[in-house]
Amino acid sequence: xxxxxxxxxxxxxxxxxxxxxxxxxxxxxxxxxxxxxxxxxxxxxxxxxxxxxxxxxxxxxxxxxxxxxxxxxxxxxxxxxxxxxxxxxxxxxxxxxxxxxxxxxxxxxxxxxxxxxxxxxxxxxxxxxxxxxxxxxxxxxxxxxxxxxxxxxxxxxxxxxxxxxxxxxxxxxxxxxxxxxxxxxxxxxxxxxxxxxxxxxxxxxxxxxxxxxx
Amino acid sequence: xxxxxxxxxxxxxxxxxxxxxxxxxxxxxxxxxxxxxxxxxxxxxxxxxxxxxxxxxxxxxxxxxxxxxxxxxxxxxxxxxxxxxxxxxxxxxxxxxxxxxxxxxxxxxxxxxxxxxxxxxxxxxxxxxxxxxxxxxxxxxxxxxxxxxxxxxxxxxxxxxxxxxxxxxxxxxxxxxxxxxxxxxxxxxxxxxxxxxxxxxxxxxxxxxxxxxxxxxxxxxxxxxxxxxxxxxxxxxxxxxxxxxxxxxxxxxxxxxxxxxxxxxxxxxxxxxxxxxxxxxxxxxxxxxxxxxxxxxxxxxxxxxxxxxxxxxxxxxxxxxxxxxxxxxxxxxxxxxxxxxxxxxxxxxxxxxxxxxxxxxxxxxxxxxxxxxxxxxxxxxxxxxxxxxxxxxxxxxxxxxxxxxxxxxxxxxxxxxxxxxxxxxxxxxxxxxxxxxxxxxxxxxxxxxxxxxxxxxxxxxxxxxxx
Numbered sequence: 001x002x003x004x005x006x007x008x009x010x011x012x013x014x015x016x017x018x019x020x021x022x023x024x025x026x027x028x029x030x031x032x033x034x035x036x037x038x039x040x041x042x043x044x045x046x047x048x049x050x051x052x053x054x055x056x057x058x059x060x061x062x063x064x065x066x067x068x069x070x071x072x073x074x075x076x077x078x079x080x081x082x083x084x085x086x087x088x089x090x091x092x093x094x095x096x097x098x099x100x101x102x103x104x105x106x107x108x109x110x111x112x113x114x115x116x117x118x119x120x121x122x123x124x125x126x127x128x129x130x131x132x133x134x135x136x137x138x139x140x141x142x143x144x145x146x147x148x149x150x151x152x153x154x155x156x157x158x159x160x161x162x163x164x165x166x167x168x169x170x171x172x173x174x175x176x177x178x179x180x181x182x183x184x185x186x187x188x189x190x191x192x193x194x195x196x197x198x199x200x201x202x203x204x205x206x207x208x209x210x211x212x213x214x
Numbered sequence: 215x216x217x218x219x220x221x222x223x224x225x226x227x228x229x230x231x232x233x234x235x236x237x238x239x240x241x242x243x244x245x246x247x248x249x250x251x252x253x254x255x256x257x258x259x260x261x262x263x264x265x266x267x268x269x270x271x272x273x274x275x276x277x278x279x280x281x282x283x284x285x286x287x288x289x290x291x292x293x294x295x296x297x298x299x300x301x302x303x304x305x306x307x308x309x310x311x312x313x314x315x316x317x318x319x320x321x322x323x324x325x326x327x328x329x330x331x332x333x334x335x336x337x338x339x340x341x342x343x344x345x346x347x348x349x350x351x352x353x354x355x356x357x358x359x360x361x362x363x364x365x366x367x368x369x370x371x372x373x374x375x376x377x378x379x380x381x382x383x384x385x386x387x388x389x390x391x392x393x394x395x396x397x398x399x400x401x402x403x404x405x406x407x408x409x410x411x412x413x414x415x416x417x418x419x420x421x422x423x424x425x426x427x428x429x430x431x432x433x434x435x436x437x438x439x440x441x442x443x444x445x446x447x448x449x450x451x452x453x454x455x456x457x458x459x460x461x462x463x464x465x466x467x468x469x470x471x472x473x474x475x476x477x478x479x480x481x482x483x484x485x486x487x488x489x490x491x492x493x494x495x496x497x498x499x500x501x502x503x504x505x506x507x508x509x510x511x512x513x514x515x516x517x518x519x520x521x522x523x524x525x526x527x528x529x530x531x532x533x534x535x536x537x538x539x540x541x542x543x544x545x546x547x548x549x550x551x552x553x554x555x556x557x558x559x560x561x562x563x564x565x566x567x568x569x570x571x572x573x574x575x576x577x578x579x580x581x582x583x584x585x586x587x588x589x590x591x592x593x594x595x596x597x598x599x600x601x602x603x604x605x606x607x608x609x610x611x612x613x614x615x616x617x618x619x620x621x622x623x624x625x626x627x628x629x630x631x632x633x634x635x636x637x638x639x640x641x642x643x644x645x646x647x648x649x650x651x652x653x654x655x656x657x658x659x660x661x662x663x664x665x666x667x668x669x670x671x672x673x674x675x676x677x678x679x680x681x
Contacts, residue, residue: 021458029510029511029514030506030507030510032513032514035510036293036296036510036513037506039294039296039478040294040482040485044477044486045480050475064285066285068290069284071514072514072517072521073280073517074510075511076360078507078514079515080237082511083466084511085239085240085519086238086239086552086569087235087236088232088233088572090567091234091235092235103234103235105236106234107235107236107237110231110240111236112238113244114240114247115240115435117276118243118273118277118280119666121274121276121277122280122281123277124274124277125274125277125278126281129617152281153281155281156280205615
């Protein structure tokens with residue numbers, strides 16, 4: 001199974017676009033992380049208010065449900081750039097050169113088609129709850145304190161559009177790799193063996209223990 | 215063509231895409247979407263002019279799934295649990311735990327091995343990720359063991375196996391995911407994991423002691439700690455106890471009366487305690503930002519599989535594949551227990567090639583209804599059921615069994631990730647050595663699973679207390 005992998009860079013237009021998009025993806029991922037942190041803060045405020053001041057946080061559940069799309073979608077492209085979406089790489093791991101790039105091109109193209117269709121589908125879902133002429137532009141709202149639902153619904157097509165852009169760049173990268181037959185293509189996640197992935201994993205979680213115990 | 219045939223063909227197509235390396239979440243979503251288009255178009259007799267209609271309806275049906283399925287309070291436990299895990303590294307909890315375990319149980323035969331088992335079990339109480347737990351303890355425990363002349367393979371095996379405890383002892387992300395997919399109470403599943411997790415830790419500890427008694431060369435006990443030194447090792451590890459108590463009390467109040475809140479609040483308060491501890495220990499914005507980004511990445515990976523698989527599940531509903539599979543399973547002329555054991559063995563084989571979360575999410579929509587049907591249905595009473603557990607009990611019990619099964623695969627070749635992680639952290643130990651070192655624990659796990667299959671009450675006792 002593939003976890004995270006590294007992406008090579010050079011001075012070409014493709015690589016520059018890749019890095020520019022990666023900058024955007026990193027900001028979005030941080031936003032997703034802050035949304036997780038805000039869940040924690042909300043709970044602390046809610047529990048403290050309820051138990052010590054007899055004043056529960058109004059619409060606590062509504063706010064959580066609003067934060068969830070942010071956590072669930074916004075970093076989807078960041079994860080794809082880093083090769084973080086899991087997959088079985090036993091078969092592709094045995095391929096190399098043009099055969100490998102062709103296989104990657106095909107599965108990435110399938111993902112691209114899917115995501116473009118889902119941008120349409122999730123936008124339609126958003127569109128049903130959005131109305132310029134309604135109060136707060138909203139046709140539906142949350143159960144408790146009536147927060148409009150459309151901003152959360154809009155996050156899905158936005159995040160999926162960024163992912164579609166990322167997949168387009170990766171298709172470009174694989175197409176170029178097929179043409180040149182290179183073994184080191186830029187702007188696409190490289191397949192790594194279990195040991196390299198493991199080393200990445202260990203690096204991520206080392207915290208302050210890094211270098212002290214080893 | 216009947217919907218069930220479309221279901222089979224599309225599911226086969228999905229498996230081919232997964233094997234060819236397509237990311238699991240997207241392979242499932244694509245299969246679901248393609249299947250929906252096919253079924254809707256088939257209803258119109260494949261009329262060419264109706265294709266656009268079928269495509270539009272299918273895309274809009276699939277487009278509802280991501281937002282409507284992820285906006286749930288129960289799912290918010292997953293990112294919170296992940297955040298606790300990442301912050302725990304900066305809270306210095308890993309070293310504190312190992313130090314405390316060493317002082318308290320180090321005098322036993324194979325002392326540092328036993329200490330490693332209990333420290334990983336303790337760390338599991340703040341982390342739901344097996345692989346990460348092994349990575350951390352490979353850095354902390356292995357150097358100390360090697361310094362004292364412990365056998366290299368043994369040291370590596372204990373760490374790889376100890377990491378698997380994280381998946382059962384709450385907070386466990388994988389149990390939350392299971393609960394969401396099979397629509398069971400999250401709190402009940404988290405509670406149910408506690409006892410089997412603790413039993414696994416005790417069995418591991420006992421195994422280490424037995425091995426060390428049998429083979430003196432595995433490693434010496436560590437003795438000479440005074441009671442004062444032992445007591446002083448406890449305060450730094452206290453936040454773990456605090457987190458465990460909070461999470462348990464928010465699910466089920468052992469002191470009588472109502473639970474203190476929802477599991478979501480418990481998880482979030484636990485994260486807050488670990489966060490404060492990490493700040494106290496010197497975590498700054500850069501480390502905090504890294505934790506947030508890693509949490510966001512792992513969370514989005516899990517959520518993408520969830521909505522991807524749920525699009526596939528939406529299609530399965532139209533194709534009625536789960537119903538057909540249940541009918542087939544219940545019509546088999548063999549004992550239900552044998553069928554259950556075969557299903558568990560199939561998971562063991564599948565888990566050797568696939569990540570646990572992906573494997574469970576892809577298979578549960580079809581397998582879970584079949585297991586429930588095998589037991590006698592959703593509403594069956596324990597007395598009338600095939601496995602001697604009620605419908606809800608069966609859901610919880612099966613969840614613990616498959617998760618334990620999936621974890622078993624983390625220490626088996628060819629892709630037992632925990633073993634690779636240990637070898638990755640310690641380049642001086644080959645991955646073959648880690649696999650060999652972990653093999654006694656594999657046997658212990660197999661026995662644990664057999665015991666859990668034979669005595670469901672070990673799993674169901676704690677959730678049963680809540681009524």
